[in-house]
Amino acid sequence: MSEVYVYALLGDAPAPDAGAGLREEPLRLVRVGDLLAAVGEMSEPPAVSEATLRAHDAVVRRLADGVDAILPVRFGAVLSESSLADVLHARARELSEALALVAGRQQMTLRVLGDAAASVAPVADAASDADAGPGARYLATRRAAWRRAREVPELAPLRPALEGLTRAERVTRHDTAPLLASVYHLIDRGAAPAYRTAIERFVSTDVRVVATGPWPPYAFAPEALG
Amino acid sequence: MRPRSLTRNDARAIFATGDSSLLDVIDNLLTKGVVVSGDVVLGLAGVDLVYARLSLLLCAADRLDNPDEPDGK
Numbered sequence: 147m148s149e150v151y152v153y154a155l156l157g158d159a160p161a162p163d164a165g166a167g168l169r170e171e172p173l174r175l176v177r178v179g180d181l182l183a184a185v186g187e188m189s190e191p192p193a194v195s196e197a198t199l200r201a202h203d204a205v206v207r208r209l210a211d212g213v214d215a216i217l218p219v220r221f222g223a224v225l226s227e228s229s230l231a232d233v234l235h236a237r238a239r240e241l242s243e244a245l246a247l248v249a250g251r252q253q254m255t256l257r258v259l260g261d262a263a264a265s266v267a268p269v270a271d272a273a274s275d276a277d278a279g280p281g282a283r284y285l286a287t288r289r290a291a292w293r294r295a296r297e298v299p300e301l302a303p304l305r306p307a308l309e310g311l312t313r314a315e316r317v318t319r320h321d322t323a324p325l326l327a328s329v330y331h332l333i334d335r336g337a338a339p340a341y342r343t344a345i346e347r348f349v350s351t352d353v354r355v356v357a358t359g360p361w362p363p364y365a366f367a368p369e370a371l372g
Numbered sequence: 373m374r375p376r377s378l379t380r381n382d383a384r385a386i387f388a389t390g391d392s393s394l395l396d397v398i399d400n401l402l403t404k405g406v407v408v409s410g411d412v413v414l415g416l417a418g419v420d421l422v423y424a425r426l427s428l429l430l431c432a433a434d435r436l437d438n439p440d441e442p443d444g445k
Contacts, residue, residue, distance in 0.1 A: 194402070362400075
């Protein structure tokens with residue numbers, strides 16, 4: 147069976163058509179249940195370069211413009227059509243929920259920059275509870291680490307301004323100061339100017355935030371084919 | 373020529389560009405779970421390094437398979 151390069155999962159067929167892929171190969175749609183995968187014929191992934199990364203992104207953007215809901219697939223996913231069908235089948239519910247979340251929406255990316263030493267938020271130390279057994283202490287430590295990895299206390303002053311704009315959030319904290327965290331927000335299509343205004347009005351002596359976008363909702367797409 | 377993975381020197385080269393959107397493209401398109409090999413030479417002139425951008429790209433680089441890291445573990 148032929149190998150395909152997968153660009154995105156879609157809720158509907160794109161208008162006016164799927165167009166061409168990063169090697170100018172014609173794209174076609176593979177239906178698996180409720181999902182459509184936009185694919186091009188390709189036997190092996192293209193070499194990673196600025197040109198191929200940008201070409202992949204351009205294809206995803208064009209598809210995004212033609213549909214209401216898109217889950218971009220990251221660079222380099224080549225697999226047989228039967229494997230693609232198996233993967234999408236096995237994760238159909240999760241992917242359908244993800245598609246519903248991103249419908250009519252797009253992504254903004256926030257980089258939170260600042261001084262690493264000042265950014266370590268105090269965490270309630272449940273692990274030191276003398277009454278807890280070693281298992282409970284271990285779990286409490288794990289839970290605290292999990293929470294810390296998804297929190298951005300530096301953004302607390304910005305939250306009220308963003309409240310009406312953001313529909314979902316993903317956070318990646320970094321240990322490469324001055325970059326403290328990357329925060330991905332899902333916003334309604336067309337809301338980017340309002341989002342940018344909110345970011346520009348944010349003044350903080352502790353951190354600096356830089357917004358880019360709108361992007362297709364890369365950070366909100368499950369790693370379906372990873 | 374043997375394919376190689378992204379190194380910190382490549383990272384510096386990428387960050388030397390004035391085009392910050394490339395960093396977002398890398399962040400969006402390359403991530404854990406996608407095995408990337410082959411050339412990641414982006415052919416960008418080395419001029420001013422922007423520190424924040426460098427740290428951002430290093431995050432992206434850390435997610436790549438990196439067997440040839442010269443100062444590797």
